[in-house]
Amino acid sequence: MxxxxxxxxxxxxxxxxxxxxxxxxxxxxxxxxxxxxxxxxxxxxxxxxxxxxxxxxxxxxxxxxxxxxxxxxxxxxxxxxxxxxxxxxxxxxxxxxxxxxxxxxxxxxxxxxxxxxxxxxxxxxxxxxxxxxxxxxxxxxxxxxxxxxxxxxxxxxxxxxxxxxxxxxxxxxxxxxxxxxxxxxxxxxxxxxxxxxxxxxxxxxxxxxxxxxxxxxxxxxxxxxxxxxxxxFGGRDFDRAITEHFADEFKTKYKIDIRENAKAYNRVITGAERLKKVLSANTAAPFSVESVMNDVDVSSQMSRDELEKLVQPLLExxxxxxxxxxxxxxxxxxxxxxxxxxxxxxxxxxxxxxxxxxxxxxxxxxxxxxxxxxxxxxxxxxxHSPTMRVRPFKFEDVHSYSVSYSWDKQEEDEDHLEVFTAGSQFPSTKMITLHRTGDFSMEANYTNPEKLPAGVPAHIAKWAISGVNVPSGQTSVPVKLKLRCDPSGLHTIESAYSVEDIEVEEEVPRAADAPEDAEPEYKKVTKTVKKDDLTIVAHNFALPAEKLNELIEKENELFAQDKLVAETEDRKNALEEYIYTLRGKLDEEYSSFASDDEKTKLTDMLAKAENWLYEDGYDSTKARYIAKYEELASLGNMIRGRYLAKEEEKKQSLRAKQEAERMAEMAEKLAAQRKAEAEKQEETPKADAEGDIDLD
Incomplete structure (x- = not known):
């Protein structure tokens, strides 16, 4: 799921x-x-x-x-x-x-x-x-x-x-x-x-x-x-206004121009973002950046009133x-x-x-x-999940601009129709019927391009619709199209099919005063029924399948490379940590568990591995780091195993001692309890044969 x-x-x-x-x-x-x-x-x-x-x-x-x-x-x-x-x-x-x-x-x-x-x-x-x-x-x-x-x-x-x-x-x-x-x-x-x-x-x-x-x-x-x-209009405009203010100030005060250095400008704009947040809760705040450029440290301050003056064009x-x-x-x-x-x-x-x-x-x-x-x-x-139950909630968004669909003009038909009007809600669906003489194409465009923001193209999508069969003796066939603005605000043709009119016999409703055994009457009526599903080929802004697959493969390659680099770095760090940890323990915890020859050999191996790691092996492969680690571990883990075995023996011995002490303590408590009960019984006065208490 x-x-x-x-x-x-x-x-x-x-x-x-x-x-x-x-x-x-x-x-x-x-x-x-x-x-x-x-x-x-x-x-x-x-x-x-x-x-x-x-x-x-x-x-x-x-x-x-x-x-x-x-x-x-x-x-x-x-x-x-x-x-x-x-x-x-x-x-x-x-x-x-x-x-x-x-x-x-x-x-x-x-x-x-x-x-x-x-x-x-x-x-x-x-x-x-x-x-x-x-x-x-x-x-x-x-x-x-x-x-x-x-x-x-x-x-x-x-x-x-x-x-x-x-x-x-x-x-x-x-x-x-x-x-x-x-x-x-x-x-x-x-x-x-x-x-x-x-x-x-x-x-x-x-x-x-x-x-x-x-x-x-x-x-x-x-x-x-x-x-x-x-x-x-956003937070970045406030950050840039603050940065430009300090850029001018630092040019005069420190004789440096952060606009000429991308890293310096980025440091100041990062500081400007922090300053903006501080001024949201305080009336004034200091501003400083260490070594912003040319080893120059800069500092200044700004009040909330100064900030508001800087951003006045935005506030308007x-x-x-x-x-x-x-x-x-x-x-x-x-x-x-x-x-x-x-x-x-x-x-x-x-x-x-x-x-x-x-x-x-x-x-x-x-x-x-x-x-x-x-x-x-x-x-x-x-x-949208088929397996998750959620609280029912219906919501609709609004069309900001009108959208019209157009098609090949034939005979005296209109060649376009405004389908989704500005201010109407979506997702929504509209059905239209066209009379077509054969295969045709359709387009979706914004109805009023002059109302669009600068740079937004009027064209939305185009579709090629095929499979229109016109029977002999007819000049055209009716085609029904289901036009949709989907939940994502994308305009599509969801389905297209041709229809035909057929005559069918339909029973006439019986009159209220008609005899019950009267023969039913029928009349011929014309009904429109679905004939053929048409093929729709969309030409929209989505990437073609081949290009999409190519980019998917490229992303998978880059992801695999990132993963390999991360794993290689992990193995390198693990090797470095193992060298220093083992060297430290060899002189302390592991000292009595390794012979002099083993200590000499392992010390030499650790020194060589360390030199390799910081010289030839500084930029090596994952496999080489694993191999070096295993080479050291072949002897180091053997010594470590002896140490762990001894430690486990000590733990078992300590557990046994603690268990014996607990058992002894429990036995002592039971003995004391039995003794107390016996003394209590001896102190209890005995009754005489007639049931009276003997007080003599």
Missing amino acids: STPFGLDLGNHNSVLAVARNRGIDIVVNEVSNRATPSMVGFGQKNRFLGEAAKNKQTSNIKNTVESLKRIIGMNYDDVDFETESKYFQSKLVKLEDGKIGAQVRLGGEQAVFSATQLVAMFINKVKNTVIEDTKGSNITDVAIAVPAWYTEEQRYAVADAARIAGLNPVRVVNDVTAAAVTYGVFKSEMPEGEQKPRIVAFVDIGHSTYTCSIGAFKRGEMKILGTAYDKH RVTDPITRALSEANLKPEDVDFVEIIGGTTRIPCLKNAISEAFGKPLSTTLNQDEAIAKGAAFICAI
Whole structure:
């Protein structure tokens, strides 16, 4: 049975959750943190993923790629690329398909990986974190939470990344929608039946994105009424504002320019993030970084008021997503019952004040600001599990833009139809009927491209539909198509089949005053019935099967290499530890259990092994480390065995002595007890024959 797994794919950190033990648990990583850095690094032999990449980022900055979710599915020529590129220290390049890749050095050689591959590497890492946490249980299904502004292409790219990592992406869900699911499932006392739904606004400001969604709740159900966002507003913008302030200050004060040194800039931006958090709880805080560059130590300070002045341009943008989300939901601020804030950046006091003023009401923090999205994703994954029973909960998201389907124009027919309108809910399905003269193709496109954000293509997908058989004597046949916007917000054609009209005899309903023995009457009626299933070949943004398999094999190779490097390092450390431990014990605990010849031989072997380890064997193979270990153990373990045998003999002797002492003590207690009972009987007065007590 697969354990349902939810992933909040964050820009700075990602959070993992699993559905188990009748609840939702957050999964901690290898260092017991409840969030894992969303980073991938590359070294001389292997990759560094998550915490390992974060730890090596400063020393390996050109080969560490972060902000993975910002570049997946994005074209290199996208208008947003210029904005995104300033947040990267690694080199981003244009791939053959026009997408973005990262150029790094792995194993001493230059390598280029696509953004989809990089996200797959990270997902594979967190998948194995979940496997270890759940003690080796089967992990196959995942629900991934992504920003609401993700295009259809980006959603396909994230789903492909999950498949490359060996997972089945059962759903790609909007992150704030996942948080709203957490709210709806675990909140009690919701309206029911004909009662007015509870209107809740969710404001999520994370590391890179600001999203506001309005949801309507009743017991067991939820609808998202409106969503708006600012995709370039988040904690990283506050960090960069602080860093740029100190960059100017240090240039004047210390005559150094951290903008010219990537490692120095990264050290300061890391310190700026810490300072931002301190200022959320304090009115002022010191700032210092040791040896930031050119062996110069820097120090300064900042007050909360200074920070608010620095980020004033950002604060002026707070109201816009809220206003647009309310407009899409056809609501006013006073119609909102509660305002829930999530995302780490909403802890900044000036932001909280601005959000509260925009709604004209106090804010609520009943959801865990860092974990609500991951928990909602895990619950959504559990809904799709065939073996897990979950609390019934129905939820629908909202179409931000209208989508139309078009087809080959024939005769006087229309050649397009707006199927999914902006503001309507999904998942949803629509049936349409077309009259076709033969095989044909269809396309899905955004109805109003001019309303799309800059860089978002109007085209969504194309389908080739074949198997249309037109009977002789007819010019066309009716074809029914089931058009669907699935739970992940992806537009598809779920089924297509031709129909025909046939005449059948149908019994006429008997009149009320008709005799019971009257003969039934029949009439001929025309019915439309299914004729042939048609073949649908989709041409969408998903990777072709051959390319997907190629990337799966590549990821498996890299994973195997990482595993081999880790195991080799473990064997090397085990050999080093064995050398020093055995050498120390040979002069102490093991001294009386080895002959002089054995001591001389083993001491010589340990010295040679140590010299080899730090010279020729410093960068050797797993097999060589195992062989060296076994060579030493062949004599060392024999001496150790004698020591352990003697120790066991001492333990047995001690146990026997303790047992004898316990038995003696027990016997002494029994003897004392018998003696006491005997004395008691002697002191008891005897009765005379008549039953009286003799007092003489």
